[in-house]
Amino acid sequence: MNQHSGTRVLRYTAFSTDPEGGNPAGVVLDASGLDDAAMLAVAAELGYSESAFLTGRTEPAGERPGGDPTGGEGPSAARGYTIRYFSPRAEVPFCGHATVATALALAERDGPGDLVFSTPAGTVPVTVTREGGELRATLTSVEPDVTDIAPDDLTEALAALDWPAGDLDPALPPRIAYAGARHLVLAAATRERLAGLDYDFARLEALMHRLDLTTLQLVWRASPAVFHVRDPFPVGGVVEDPATGAAAAAFGAYLRALDLVPDTAVLTLHQGEDMGRPGTLTVELRAGDARVRVSGTGTRIEA
Structure with a gap:
């Protein structure tokens, strides 16, 4: 954990169970009090290719577990968040490894399950499961x-x-x-x-x-x-x-x-x-x- 002007910054690596493998990302689970300049400063200080910032909660409708659309029918058990991504130089519309890192951080805090991230590129459902003691995150992309x-x-x-x-x-x-x-x-x-x-x-x-x-x-x-x-x-x-x-x-x-x-x-x-x-x-x-x-x-x- 890093502290940047009172902000709690977690560090995760994605796509590897070895901290020395995969791609590291900074994760801020509560960035509601940070403006663009502050988020960029955190990303630049960490120096990772991207860092992710959860800026608020949302009410995700129309998603069922696994990221499959329901057409808006029925309740959703997914937890929804607004997320933004910054490289050391600028904001980017979407980042897969930082999405995975953030989903894993949320799963460790709140338990595995279904998430829906509202990104600048669109809605990205993520499911986190536990397999053999390890957490695994699966994101579903926007329309390619x-x-x-x-x-x-x-x-x-x-x-x-x-x-x-x-x-x-x-x-x-x-x-x-x-x-x-x-x-x-x-x-x-x-x-x-x-x-x-x-x-x-x-x-x-x-x-x-x-x-x-x-x-x-x-x-x-x-x-x-x-x-x-x-x-x-x-x-x-x-x-x-x-x-x-x-x-x-x-x-x-x-x-x-x-x-x-x-x-x-x-x-x-x-x-x-x-x-x-x-x-x-x-x-x-x-x-x-x-x-x-x-x-x-x-x-x-x-x-």
């Missing part, structure tokens, strides 16, 4: 979208990464994918290409600001349902994000939109290995539901 990237923008992205176009996997073509935040998906042809990440920070940051991108989702397909991923995050003032739930959701939408996986699928994403912070993200696609589910474990980081 996948679009093409202009050839000139792709050329600039590859130049900033210093990736030759020939090092891309033609089976997974570049696209911009959205499931709460925008991410450019680029697939490496080899694991070695993915491991060799040494990019031009300022150049990539400028392109990402122009295209309104949160991260780049760099991927390598190890098998039909297993991927290794990395996420440069210069717009957040961070070289690389260790585990990226929002990008995982967007990537699931990308795979489905391009018919690269079945309509119903469970995918495993390994991230953070090249940073020494390994984590595992599970992505679930359901036939007939455009939304994407991302789940993972997490743990408290002691100050």
